[in-house]
Amino acid sequence: MHARATAPPHVVAGFTVPRVMFQVLAALVPVAAMQVYLHGPGLLWLVATGSVTALACEALALWLRRRPSLDFLRDGSVLVTAALLALAVPPTLPWWLMAFGTAVAVLVAKHAYGGLGQNPFNPAMVGYAVLLVSFPLEMTRWPAAGAGWDAVTGATALDALRTGLRQSYTMEEILTGPAFGALGGAGGEWVNIAALAGGLYLLARRIVRWHIPLAMLAGLAIPAAVAHALDPGAHAGATFHLATGATMLGAFFIATDPVSAATSDRGRLVFGAGVGLTTWIIRSWGGFPDGVAFAVLLMNLAVPLIDRYTVPRIYGHPGA
Amino acid sequence: MNRPALRGGLRLESHKLRPLQRPVLSVPSPRTAVLALDQGSGADAAPVVGPGQAVRVGSLIAAQRGAAAGLHSPVSGTVRCIASRPTVRGIGPCIVIDSDGRDEREPTSVPLDWRSLSGDALLERLAAAGIAGLGGAAFPTAAKLGLARSAGVNLLLLNGAECEPWICCDDALMREHAADVVLGAQVMLSACGADRGAIAVEDDKPQAVAALAAALAAAADVRLSVISLPAVFPLGAEGPLVTAVTGREVPHDGLPPQVGVVCQNVGTAASVARLVRDGLPVVSRIVTVTGSGVRNPANVEVRLGTPVAELIAACGGTTGDDRRLIAGGSLTGRALDDDAAPVTKGLNCVLVATPGDLPPRGTEMPCIRCGDCAVVCPAGLLPQQLHRATQSDDVEGLSHFGLGACIECGCCDYVCPSAIALTARFRVARERLRLHEAERERATQAKSRYERHRRRLDEQAEAERRAFDEARRRARGDGSAGH
Numbered sequence: 191m192h193a194r195a196t197a198p199p200h201v202v203a204g205f206t207v208p209r210v211m212f213q214v215l216a217a218l219v220p221v222a223a224m225q226v227y228l229h230g231p232g233l234l235w236l237v238a239t240g241s242v243t244a245l246a247c248e249a250l251a252l253w254l255r256r257r258p259s260l261d262f263l264r265d266g267s268v269l270v271t272a273a274l275l276a277l278a279v280p281p282t283l284p285w286w287l288m289a290f291g292t293a294v295a296v297l298v299a300k301h302a303y304g305g306l307g308q309n310p311f312n313p314a315m316v317g318y319a320v321l322l323v324s325f326p327l328e329m330t331r332w333p334a335a336g337a338g339w340d341a342v343t344g345a346t347a348l349d350a351l352r353t354g355l356r357q358s359y360t361m362e363e364i365l366t367g368p369a370f371g372a373l374g375g376a377g378g379e380w381v382n383i384a385a386l387a388g389g390l391y392l393l394a395r396r397i398v399r400w401h402i403p404l405a406m407l408a409g410l411a412i413p414a415a416v417a418h419a420l421d422p423g424a425h426a427g428a429t430f431h432l433a434t435g436a437t438m439l440g441a442f443f444i445a446t447d448p449v450s451a452a453t454s455d456r457g458r459l460v461f462g463a464g465v466g467l468t469t470w471i472i473r474s475w476g477g478f479p480d481g482v483a484f485a486v487l488l489m490n491l492a493v494p495l496i497d498r499y500t501v502p503r504i505y506g507h508p509g510a
Numbered sequence: 511m512n513r514p515a516l517r518g519g520l521r522l523e524s525h526k527l528r529p530l531q532r533p534v535l536s537v538p539s540p541r542t543a544v545l546a547l548d549q550g551s552g553a554d555a556a557p558v559v560g561p562g563q564a565v566r567v568g569s570l571i572a573a574q575r576g577a578a579a580g581l582h583s584p585v586s587g588t589v590r591c592i593a594s595r596p597t598v599r600g601i602g603p604c605i606v607i608d609s610d611g612r613d614e615r616e617p618t619s620v621p622l623d624w625r626s627l628s629g630d631a632l633l634e635r636l637a638a639a640g641i642a643g644l645g646g647a648a649f650p651t652a653a654k655l656g657l658a659r660s661a662g663v664n665l666l667l668l669n670g671a672e673c674e675p676w677i678c679c680d681d682a683l684m685r686e687h688a689a690d691v692v693l694g695a696q697v698m699l700s701a702c703g704a705d706r707g708a709i710a711v712e713d714d715k716p717q718a719v720a721a722l723a724a725a726l727a728a729a730a731d732v733r734l735s736v737i738s739l740p741a742v743f744p745l746g747a748e749g750p751l752v753t754a755v756t757g758r759e760v761p762h763d764g765l766p767p768q769v770g771v772v773c774q775n776v777g778t779a780a781s782v783a784r785l786v787r788d789g790l791p792v793v794s795r796i797v798t799v800t801g802s803g804v805r806n807p808a809n810v811e812v813r814l815g816t817p818v819a820e821l822i823a824a825c826g827g828t829t830g831d832d833r834r835l836i837a838g839g840s841l842t843g844r845a846l847d848d849d850a851a852p853v854t855k856g857l858n859c860v861l862v863a864t865p866g867d868l869p870p871r872g873t874e875m876p877c878i879r880c881g882d883c884a885v886v887c888p889a890g891l892l893p894q895q896l897h898r899a900t901q902s903d904d905v906e907g908l909s910h911f912g913l914g915a916c917i918e919c920g921c922c923d924y925v926c927p928s929a930i931a932l933t934a935r936f937r938v939a940r941e942r943l944r945l946h947e948a949e950r951e952r953a954t955q956a957k958s959r960y961e962r963h964r965r966r967l968d969e970q971a972e973a974e975r976r977a978f979d980e981a982r983r984r985a986r987g988d989g990s991a992g993h
Contacts, residue, residue: 199920307876506762
């Protein structure tokens with residue numbers, strides 16, 4: 191009797207990268223549905239445009255890099271990139287801008303660095319950042335909250351807050367404006383709740399682990415709560431920050447991208463807290479509508495350093 | 511014990527039920543016994559017999575050498591040759607013995623009055639009987655116990671955890687020969703000087719625990735106890751086991767005796783019992799023959815040197831053609847490419863696997879740094895970072911991330927969603943790291959030799975200069991005095 195010689199272990203769990211990616215896509219369904227409900231079907235066109243562009247760019251890059259394309263094309267990672275970008279941009283964005291942003295994400299942020307597993311920056315956030323600095327007008331025109339499917343644009347809650355504070359309105363006056371809801375931004379709070387639901391699903395399925403989301407939410411909520419307690423007139427509270435903008439999407443779907451995040455448990459706590467704190471700083475004093483994308487990219491930069499100083503204690507070695 | 515039993519680890523389907531439904535089966539002694547000089551420790555014993563020589567059951571055929579324990583003939587008959595044959599560790603030197611079928615015992619093998627023997631005398635007897643780690647490592651037990659004795663250990667830890675899927679020979683042994691395990695433990699306590707002994711068994715083996723409890727009650731030895739552990743792989747590995755039981759970690763550059771513990775497999779204890787009771791050296795062991803590819807999975811009591819094919823035949827043969835043979839369990843076992851390979855002291859399981867038992871791995875994808883491997887690593891390593899270091903041949907990175915602590919359990923491979931062969935790569939990288947460190951050590955030694963050489967030359971020159979100066983001064987002094 192003869193058999194193939196293989197190295198141990200001879201058995202694996204069979205949980206694969208494509209399965210991870212498709213679980214993430216499934217978890218994005220609630221937040222996508224909420225956006226469509228609030229702002230109309232624009233998102234669906236963006237997802238379609240993004241997905242087609244992403245697959246085309248992936249195929250092109252794999253062909254140029256002479257890589258076996260089918261296994262990689264099927265892994266689903268570019269579809270996650272496209273879906274996250276589509277959810278991050280305003281649903282009124284022209285389709286060609288979505289295609290451009292996706293192409294940047296896949297070709298530059300991912301494949302120029304070596305493809306799956308090699309990118310130091312979150313591809314979707316690179317695409318978002320490039321779009322934001324290149325096309326600031328289109329990227330900040332969100333449909334007015336409550337306008338439903340008629341694409342009337344208006345200020346987002348974070349914009350209204352920033353503008354209101356600059357014009358010396360009191361926090362009470364600002365928060366009664368049309369852009370605000372019970373917790374955070376009108377509509378935005380529902381999107382955040384939907385993203386939280388998807389995120390909890392990922393936690394339950396152990397696709398993501400709790401370190402990054404919890405650290406990011408704490409890193410955002412704690413400084414917000416402290417600042418609000420010290421100066422309620424100038425700073426929105428923790429609840430507002432948690433329920434506004436891309437907070438939940440960022441905490442569970444964007445900052446948790448394992449490739450560009452820190453890798454040990456402690457490192458992930460540091461990374462997540464850094465993303466949360468940077469988000470709060472950008473929202474409080476920066477010039478951009480939301481801070482999540484830039485916070486994630488900045489912390490991506492810090493990952494090699496974090497990884498170097500957060501190696502866990504190894505069995506049989508003295509404690510650090 | 512409140513501390514976590516194990517960092518990482520996996521709760522796996524055990525696949526142990528089928529062979530345990532039947533009592534241990536005796537496989538007839540082989541017509542031709544093939545004794546690998548390497549019985550599992552990685553070292554070869556030194557043959558002391560030659561072709562044509564008559565041997566009996568229990569005759570010494572190869573002497574202890576390094577990590578290889580002494581080896582005894584499992585049959586009576588004639589040595590045919592010493593030649594290379596397929597073994598469970600690849601092609602290797604073997605002593606081939608043709609059995610005469612009479613099973614005559616070596617007359618010198620008589621029971622031991624172990625209670626009257628000193629620790630050192632016991633160690634000598636264990637070494638002479640070729641007692642070796644039957645858990646798989648086949649390391650000479652006397653050497654291990656002797657080291658423990660000089661280190662002054664207080665705990666003898668008998669490993670009956672048997673955490674790896676499919677393998678259940680220790681479970682069967684504890685169920686059927688619990689009294690032997692207890693007797694062996696008592697002998698080993700005397701031999702190593704520990705003051706208490708614990709038999710650690712995973713909690714998925716209630717029958718084994720019950721049998722041991724009954725045997726302990728019968729022996730009425732207060733030094734011995736049974737400890738129940740959670741069924742987590744790889745809790746049966748030496749380091750994790752010591753930590754689970756004592757809460758202390760074995761230092762990365764040390765051995766369990768440094769934390770006061772010596773580990774022995776329960777099968778080894780039973781072989782010690784057989785030695786003191788019957789006077790018989792290690793000539794047989796229990797092997798699990800299992801997998802969906804074998805008709806009647808069972809634990810079999812079998813002579814060393816019996817070809818694996820005869821074990822499978824004794825269990826009803828295979829169920830088809832597309833079968834893989836694994837020597838050991840599904841996580842750490844070695845692929846066997848020839849069923850002529852004979853049973854060794856280190857062979858605990860023959861897994862005849864169907865594709866359903868061991869589904870093929872998917873295509874290897876790049877690492878996405880998900881960190882699932884770090885969650886399950888019992889050594890607390892970051893396999894994803896080690897993997898990156900192996901890819902870039904970064905020797906400093908390998909040691910920074912602690913590759914030396916890897917126990918090659920395979921947990922990281924098991925969970926990797928990218929199907930990366932991490933364990934195999936780490937094994938290769940460890941060898942490279944070892945060579946690198948040896949090279950560095952050689953360089954350091956050469957440097958210090960050179961420096962000492964330089965210093966000696968300098969000192970010599972200095973001494974000569976001083977002697978010359980002295981002579982000149984004296985010459986001048988003499989000269990001036992002469993004026």
